[in-house]
Amino acid sequence: MKLLELKNVTAGYNGLNILNKINLTVNSNDFIGVIGPNGGGKTTLLKVILGLIKPKSGTISFTGMSNGIKSIGYLPQNNTFDHQFPISVMEVVMSGLASKYKLWKRPTKTDKIQAEELIAKTGMLYYKHTPIGELSGGQRQRVLLCRALIHNPQLLILDEPTTYVDKDFEGELYSLLSDLNKQMAILLVSHDIGIIVSYVKTIACINGTLHYHPSNKITNDLLLTYNCPVELVTHGKVPHRVLKQH
């Protein structure tokens, strides 16, 4: 089933176009790795999909709506918020439900139980009252992943989820994503091509324009044409892998 479709989307900031006439279709159960050089437009693409910036031209249609809102779970880059903000793990996870209700509505008991179950699943239940600032990078990502997943999204978007986290967590995260992919489509932005080829099904390479590869094989030609960054070796629980022909 088609979830998201971008047609001829051009977007950017002020006078500068970062994305030029890009096309992308995301179907349910897709697992797309988004790669590209810095400044190539990876984050801009995510922001356009999330509705944080409006495209200058082109259309975006999202069919995965629930209760009139886009059913998208979003895991932003780790450094987008103030780590000293006085907010507990539980509150952060519950904030993922904000769009489910009208502004003045309080979450129900079922929501709280669901949040606790999710927190427990990621091994963070002990920390549910801990302020977000007292967690390690990996623990924080677990919490933010819970926040992204709490409303059972049909599309999960992750922006560089493994920055600032240890390699052990990286392995855990990706096997969790493979599981989640059975229920939802995933769009993953990463610098780490080793990870990308291990887990994703298809690849979108962005450098101003978008080039879609309907497989997860990375060829020399692809890297040369799109100037994609490469991290050759991965560590930890993820199998080590060196790409062919560089």
Next chain:
Amino acid sequence: MNQLIELFEYQFFVNALIGTLLASIIAGFIGTYIVSRKIVFISDGITHASFGGIGIAYFFGFNPFMGALLFGIVTAFGIEWAQKKTNIREDSAIAVLWSVGMAIGIIFVFLTPGYTPNLMSFLFGNILSITSFDLIIMGGLTLFITSLFLIFYRPILYSAFDPEFAKALGLPVSLIRYILMISIAITVVVCIKIAGIILVMSLFTIPHIIANIYTKEFKTIIWLSMIFAFLGVIGGLIISYYADLPSGATIIIILVALWGILKGVSKFV
């Protein structure tokens, strides 16, 4: 003790007491928001810029409070707008608005012929000068801020913590921020009577810092800040009355002393 009870026979003291209670409630909500969002400097800029309105009001002979309110709100909008729409760095924008407001105020006060009554109480605060009119304004504001936070607690918290994520969820983040900025402007202007333009920001920050000794949860910080703000202001009010000291400055010293003592105690307990 009898002396203390006698104080309640004076209307100005009763006014000060009610004012203290209301100001503590407002300071608990707004102070927690300001400190958590790290916008103390912005809020202080609004406070100082409001002096421009006070100067103009003196010159043209209307209520200085209204002048301050108008300038405060315009500055709050100016900062929020400049932040989003222009390339001016936020701290520079605040510093400019801060000093321009003060400069306008100073020039108009200078141009005003004769004596400018209550000028010192605007600069340094005088809790005993709170009038019944002030109390009505404070009461209205307390009701508004309390309802705002009780009804929209979650959207306020979420958009302060991670505005981009909140926006992606479809929360009206800009609207919430504008409403809060205006609330901050009104709050600081209303509380100027208590601690003065120069010192009022401490009324919003020190109780939060004290509350932080015990908790790092937004909601609990709000309630604890209210209690500590009340203790500080009431202590300052009584001590300043008996020791014949300026109330605003005494309140701040009491609050800092309270922080020092509780911080010290927390190290041993």
